[in-house]
Amino acid sequence: MAMVTKNRTLISILAALLVPAVLGFSGDFYPGHTQTLRLKGQVLEPAEERPRDDESLKVFAQVIDLIEQNYVEPKTGKDIIYGAIEGAVSTLDPHSSFLTPEEFRELQIETKGRFSGIGIEITLKDRILTVVSPIEGTPAFRGGLMAGDQIVKINGKPTRNMTLTEAVRLIRGPQGSKVTLTINRQGFPQPKDFVIVREIIPIRSVKARVIDGSIGYIRLANFQDQTSEDLRNYLQKMRQRLKPFKGLILDLRNDPGGLLEQAVQVADEFLSHGLIVYTQGRSPKEQSMHFYARPGQEGEFRNFPMVVLINEGSASASEIVAGALKDRKRAVVVGTKSFGKGSVQTIIPLEDGSALRLTTALYYTPSGQTIHEKGIIPDITVKDPEIPDGKSLQVLRDEALERHMRKEGLTDKPWNQPLTKQELERDPVLAEGVEIIRNWPPPTLAKQPSSS
Amino acid sequence: MQSSFKKTSPTPVRRRRLYVWLILALGSLAAASLLLAAPAENYEALRLASEAFYEISQKYVAPKSGEEMLKGALRGMMNSLDPDSSYLTPAEYQEYQKGTLGPAAEAGMELVFKDHLLTVVSVLDGGPAYRAGLRPGDHIIKINGQLIRNITTQEGVRRFQGTAGTKLKVQVLRNDVAKPLDLEIILEPIRPPLVTSQVLQGNILYARVPGFTDDTPAQLAQVMDDARRRLPALRGMILDLRNNARGSMEQAVRTASLFVGEKVIVSIKGRKPDTVQIYRGKERDIVFKTPVNVVVLVDQGTARAAEIVAASLQNHGQARLLGNKSFGLCGITRVMPLKDGSALIMTVAHCYTPAGLKITGNGLTPDVEAKKLETAALTPAPGSPSPAVDQDPLVKQAIDLIKQGRSEALARKASTPE
Numbered sequence A: 001m002a003m004v005t006k007n008r009t010l011i012s013i014l015a016a017l018l019v020p021a022v023l024g025f026s027g028d029f030y031p032g033h034t035q036t037l038r039l040k041g042q043v044l045e046p047a048e049e050r051p052r053d054d055e056s057l058k059v060f061a062q063v064i065d066l067i068e069q070n071y072v073e074p075k076t077g078k079d080i081i082y083g084a085i086e087g088a089v090s091t092l093d094p095h096s097s098f099l100t101p102e103e104f105r106e107l108q109i110e111t112k113g114r115f116s117g118i119g120i121e122i123t124l125k126d127r128i129l130t131v132v133s134p135i136e137g138t139p140a141f142r143g144g145l146m147a148g149d150q151i152v153k154i155n156g157k158p159t160r161n162m163t164l165t166e167a168v169r170l171i172r173g174p175q176g177s178k179v180t181l182t183i184n185r186q187g188f189p190q191p192k193d194f195v196i197v198r199e200i201i202p203i204r205s206v207k208a209r210v211i212d213g214s215i216g217y218i219r220l221a222n223f224q225d226q227t228s229e230d231l232r233n234y235l236q237k238m239r240q241r242l243k244p245f246k247g248l249i250l251d252l253r254n255d256p257g258g259l260l261e262q263a264v265q266v267a268d269e270f271l272s273h274g275l276i277v278y279t280q281g282r283s284p285k286e287q288s289m290h291f292y293a294r295p296g297q298e299g300e301f302r303n304f305p306m307v308v309l310i311n312e313g314s315a316s317a318s319e320i321v322a323g324a325l326k327d328r329k330r331a332v333v334v335g336t337k338s339f340g341k342g343s344v345q346t347i348i349p350l351e352d353g354s355a356l357r358l359t360t361a362l363y364y365t366p367s368g369q370t371i372h373e374k375g376i377i378p379d380i381t382v383k384d385p386e387i388p389d390g391k392s393l394q395v396l397r398d399e400a401l402e403r404h405m406r407k408e409g410l411t412d413k414p415w416n417q418p419l420t421k422q423e424l425e426r427d428p429v430l431a432e433g434v435e436i437i438r439n440w441p442p443p444t445l446a447k448q449p450s451s452s
Numbered sequence B: 001m002q003s004s005f006k007k008t009s010p011t012p013v014r015r016r017r018l019y020v021w022l023i024l025a026l027g028s029l030a031a032a033s034l035l036l037a038a039p040a041e042n043y044e045a046l047r048l049a050s051e052a053f054y055e056i057s058q059k060y061v062a063p064k065s066g067e068e069m070l071k072g073a074l075r076g077m078m079n080s081l082d083p084d085s086s087y088l089t090p091a092e093y094q095e096y097q098k099g100t101l102g103p104a105a106e107a108g109m110e111l112v113f114k115d116h117l118l119t120v121v122s123v124l125d126g127g128p129a130y131r132a133g134l135r136p137g138d139h140i141i142k143i144n145g146q147l148i149r150n151i152t153t154q155e156g157v158r159r160f161q162g163t164a165g166t167k168l169k170v171q172v173l174r175n176d177v178a179k180p181l182d183l184e185i186i187l188e189p190i191r192p193p194l195v196t197s198q199v200l201q202g203n204i205l206y207a208r209v210p211g212f213t214d215d216t217p218a219q220l221a222q223v224m225d226d227a228r229r230r231l232p233a234l235r236g237m238i239l240d241l242r243n244n245a246r247g248s249m250e251q252a253v254r255t256a257s258l259f260v261g262e263k264v265i266v267s268i269k270g271r272k273p274d275t276v277q278i279y280r281g282k283e284r285d286i287v288f289k290t291p292v293n294v295v296v297l298v299d300q301g302t303a304r305a306a307e308i309v310a311a312s313l314q315n316h317g318q319a320r321l322l323g324n325k326s327f328g329l330c331g332i333t334r335v336m337p338l339k340d341g342s343a344l345i346m347t348v349a350h351c352y353t354p355a356g357l358k359i360t361g362n363g364l365t366p367d368v369e370a371k372k373l374e375t376a377a378l379t380p381a382p383g384s385p386s387p388a389v390d391q392d393p394l395v396k397q398a399i400d401l402i403k404q405g406r407s408e409a410l411a412r413k414a415s416t417p418e
Helices: A006-018 A051-070 A077-089 A101-112 A164-171 A227-241 A260-268 A298-303 A317-327 A393-405 A421-426 A428-438 A443-447 B002-008 B012-026 B030-037 B040-059 B066-079 B090-099 B128-132 B153-159 B216-230 B249-260 B305-315 B393-404 B408-415
Strands: A097-099 A114-117 A120-125 A128-134 A150-154 A178-184 A192-197 A199-202 A206-211 A215-220 A247-251 A275-281 A289-292 A306-310 A332-335 A343-349 A355-364 B086-088 B109-114 B117-123 B139-143 B167-173 B181-186 B196-200 B204-208 B236-240 B264-270 B277-280 B293-298 B319-323 B331-337 B343-352
Touching: A051 A077, A051 B040, A051 B066, A051 B331, A051 B343, A077 A097, A077 A355, A077 B040, A077 B066, A097 A101, A101 A114, A101 A343, A120 A164, A128 A393, A150 A164, A164 A178, A206 A227, A215 A227, A215 A428, A227 A260, A247 A428, A260 A275, A260 A317, A275 A317, A306 A317, A306 A428, A317 A332, A332 A428, A343 B040, A355 B040, A421 A428, B040 B066, B066 B086, B066 B343, B086 B090, B086 B153, B090 B153, B109 B153, B117 B128, B128 B181, B196 B216, B204 B216, B204 B393, B216 B249, B236 B393, B249 B264, B249 B277, B249 B305, B264 B305, B293 B305, B293 B393, B305 B319, B319 B393
Parallel strands: A215 A247, A247 A306, A306 A332, B204 B236, B236 B293, B293 B319
Antiparallel strands: A097 A355, A114 A199, A120 A128, A128 A150, A150 A178, A178 A192, A206 A215, A275 A289, A275 A355, A343 A355, B086 B343, B109 B117, B117 B139, B139 B167, B167 B181, B196 B204, B264 B277, B264 B343, B331 B343
């Protein structure tokens, strides 16, 4: 599933390698893309000389020299320096990493929540480039592309043996430009060309449904630039159209996180005042910040009942939201213990277009708890259905994909289409959340220890 | 062009800024003079590195020693070259020198650090790692709870050596298995792998080479010679080189020589044209004086010496390869000690098949692909015994191939190489 989710796949692969959590991704915060510090040529007094570093540096230069002289293939300094930076970064915590210029560009697209393209999700199905779904309202949707369409050529270039990354790169392009997709579809006597004009495509991280005609369900896939705004829009619609509006279920399961500001704004949506989260870095001046809620948002309205769903795939920004709403007793948290990522990463661009993703601060919930390696403990523990042992990832992915292509996924239907009984039965965690709202207030809410 | 020209000719101002960075990042005056002496392109590269180090030293959430980062950088640099290239710290280099005598006990598997992952290339038949449930292609993500990041191939190998009875808990990611597997390996002394053989129904000789040693060529010659004498109706031979990544080039050449004689077996090319070396066998080594239909079994665990043997047999039309694409790793490394007691292990030459294919990074494509198996069959439970040879699906497929006779494709191939 590319286009929208390509970079997440990359991150999730990395995370899957780094953490034991199954299908759970470690996400990151980016409190703004800070600029590199420039020293503007001022001469500082040299620090005291450290002979050991001096020796190390000589070794560093010697190694570059030896590689250039002896390695079996010619290597330039640039070739090997990315490896060096990656190596240096890997001595830090697992959330710090080095991004090549290409990875950095992808990350920017993801966090901005929009890119210029045609608006399809694509995947390799049985090694054939296939449309998973055209996103409603995009040029691909208007142009008549359909789920299951096979993309035979992109601008005349055959897609056989093409990687997903390469296909995404060819389909994306500047706003207003054209791309020609040659499509093979059941019922076509021969492949047909679709010419589609690219435009700015928003990436939606928020999906919604309605339960019982009175309970809102909102799922956040991650936290990017548009997230809190989209959430607010759904909340407004629900409040206007659901009469009575009995409560909200906010689903943060498998949400790996994203932007710190967005986490703060999402939590703020439901809180009228008080601390949401604070961060502490190495130097108090630069990375230590307190974030407070402002009054007057949609979600504060009459303090409607609220349940937050989490699992071991809920990380960072998700944990801030769940932690704040739990600490401040705004919501009942249901599910399993969250991932436990209590650090903030800053993206630091380097001068050749690559970047460092560096852990610069730790964060704490309003009650002063660190999330780091502890996670958020739900008020009520309900486990997601077990993945059968030995069941292959490929099979799981294919099953999810098939459902998605048939538009049978929980969030593939229009938001105002009510959730069916079967859909609820398939998801015991969600079902528990619905039960809690139906029988509000839950006894556990009263028993919670008070926070300072 | 203009901008790149500009970039490569740093102005004095830029030099000074860099000078300041390096002092901050590394606390060293020698840094600046060193950079000024470097060629322009290296200057760019080093400047990027120093910028990165500077940012880390200033902004990372915890203070970090420059020494440790530099060691990490050296490792990362060598790891980025290829899985065989490594940086060894002084302590690791000392261990490495001791290690050449052979460890007291080990896990019985070949590992490489590739694409940021410690990857199992091959697992010795019936060895500790095999019995623990490890399989070729597995990625080891944790050892005793410790996350594996940016280690070198050498260091990864060393972690699985020690005294007999040492228990190691490993967490393993397997392709297409959703959950990481928790396995426990108990180290034990490993005897040199032996060639084993049996005659399968239909007068087909099956020989298994789990790894190459100095004795492998003689052992295999014996097995083949016995079969030739005892079975006048010898119909074919299956040479099983799956899951075999252990051995030297010389052992490979002597083994291939049993089949191809004085033909080219492998050539070694370094950076400079004058470093080409061509290895041939000896005509008198050839065991089968009349043609025998040979099928070589290969898989993703077939690497290094095994790939040399498989490729030379394939290229000279002596055998068909059956199975899955091989690992693609065959390089000549050299150890280069550095001033401070650390050392580099660096690939200085690649192996090329007689047909001119570079093995590293490409791997060998089988003439006949293995039939696809159910996932369950691919991932046997830990501790499960290996199936009997004649129940092995790939051996069955090989028997069918031999019964079908030599294909025309093979006959054509026999005339092409060199």
